[in-house]
Amino acid sequence: MNPNEYPLVSIIMPVYNAKKYLQESIESIINQTYTNFEFIIIDDGSKDGSLDIISSYALNDMRIKFFKNTGKKGCYGARNFGINKASGKYIAVMDADDISLPERLEYQIKYMEANQDIGVCGTWFKEFGASSKIIRTCSNHNDINATMFFRCPIGHPTAIIRTKILNKNNLKYNDNYLYSQDYNFFSKIIKYTRFANIPQVLLLYRVHNSQISTSKKYIQQKLAFKTSLKLLFDFYTNKTLSKKNINVHKVILGCSKKHLVAMNEFTDWCYILWGHNKKNKIYNHYFYTQNIIYAWKTAIINSKYNFKYQLRIYIYSILKRKVSYSNITFFIKLSYLSIFQKVYNWGKNK
Numbered sequence: 001m002n003p004n005e006y007p008l009v010s011i012i013m014p015v016y017n018a019k020k021y022l023q024e025s026i027e028s029i030i031n032q033t034y035t036n037f038e039f040i041i042i043d044d045g046s047k048d049g050s051l052d053i054i055s056s057y058a059l060n061d062m063r064i065k066f067f068k069n070t071g072k073k074g075c076y077g078a079r080n081f082g083i084n085k086a087s088g089k090y091i092a093v094m095d096a097d098d099i100s101l102p103e104r105l106e107y108q109i110k111y112m113e114a115n116q117d118i119g120v121c122g123t124w125f126k127e128f129g130a131s132s133k134i135i136r137t138c139s140n141h142n143d144i145n146a147t148m149f150f151r152c153p154i155g156h157p158t159a160i161i162r163t164k165i166l167n168k169n170n171l172k173y174n175d176n177y178l179y180s181q182d183y184n185f186f187s188k189i190i191k192y193t194r195f196a197n198i199p200q201v202l203l204l205y206r207v208h209n210s211q212i213s214t215s216k217k218y219i220q221q222k223l224a225f226k227t228s229l230k231l232l233f234d235f236y237t238n239k240t241l242s243k244k245n246i247n248v249h250k251v252i253l254g255c256s257k258k259h260l261v262a263m264n265e266f267t268d269w270c271y272i273l274w275g276h277n278k279k280n281k282i283y284n285h286y287f288y289t290q291n292i293i294y295a296w297k298t299a300i301i302n303s304k305y306n307f308k309y310q311l312r313i314y315i316y317s318i319l320k321r322k323v324s325y326s327n328i329t330f331f332i333k334l335s336y337l338s339i340f341q342k343v344y345n346w347g348k349n350k
Contacts, residue, residue: 008037008089010087011029013039013094015043016043019048019049020097022053025095026053026054028102030061033102039063039065042069043066045073076173079173083172093161095157097206100204103202107202111196120154120165120193121195122160123158125204126201126205127205128206129207137197138197142284143290145195146283146284146290148190149228149288150294153197154186171192178223179220180224187227187230224253244265249269254298
């Protein structure tokens with residue numbers, strides 16, 4: 001590939017005490033098949049020898065631009081610092097403990113150049129270390145947009161973003177969301193552009209005990225719910241949500257197990273969300289329905305009540321006429337689609 005035919009990419013990677021994995025991460029970038037990039041590395045106060053590793057690579061590769069973070073401290077403060085230093089047409093996200101596969105940038109830039117309406121592009125990724133799962137994110141914008149209401153549908157370290165969208169709309173990572181700033185960041189960007197995920201593994205995501213998603217999981221979920229709650233209030237414009245609605249929504253999103261919620265409450269709330277979207281067409285209804293099914297199944301599985309007890313409570317509610325006919329129909333539909341989806345996935349993986 002001739003680099004002169006392709007635009008400059010600014011790869012932004014914050015570093016804080018990442019000596020153990022840093023060399024692998026840096027080499028995965030400098031060995032990319034796409035070579036027209038600037039690699040912006042921001043040290044956030046490392047004290048473990050990370051500086052020496054970065055300096056040695058910067059001396060031998062002019063594409064590496066090394067800075068010490070003089071802005072707000074923290075991973076996402078460092079990312080904002082890096083965005084301000086970027087001069088590329090695209091900004092690519094990179095973490096100091098992950099590995100980008102050699103053709104990651106090449107595939108993403110080709111896709112972005114061929115699809116000018118797409119402002120953010122992620123990819124599938126494979127976990128390694130303490131896990132070996134492949135994370136298959138949804139690929140088209142309508143599906144991603146509907147999924148955003150429930151959870152983050154973009155693997156953050158796989159993302160590449162058009163710089164002009166961030167600059168034009170003054171979009172940055174928000175410090176108030178601490179360990180869930182990526183979800184909040186993408187939930188704001190999607191208001192201005194279309195998203196996509198390339199259905200191919202192009203990044204290896206390291207799973208270990210010291211990473212934020214492991215060590216700060218509870219705080220991360222709590223802050224993710226702040227973003228979900230903002231999306232919920234946007235969804236229900238000019239409508240008052242009760243404390244009970246919010247508590248059930250929190251459990252459905254997997255952000256809390258504090259509140260014991262019975263199956264009829266799960267199903268009631270799913271039906272309300274589903275009906276509101278069907279009426280107002282806020283999200284693509286097909287993909288929104290798929291996400292409702294997933295949320296419903298997850299809520300039942302994660303409930304502190306076992307399934308038999310849940311079912312007994314639900315049947316009791318029907319007999320006592322505490323559940324509307326439309327809700328019963330919706331429950332049957334959810335159950336049927338859940339079983340169908342299970343059978344379909346089983347056949348697909350055979």
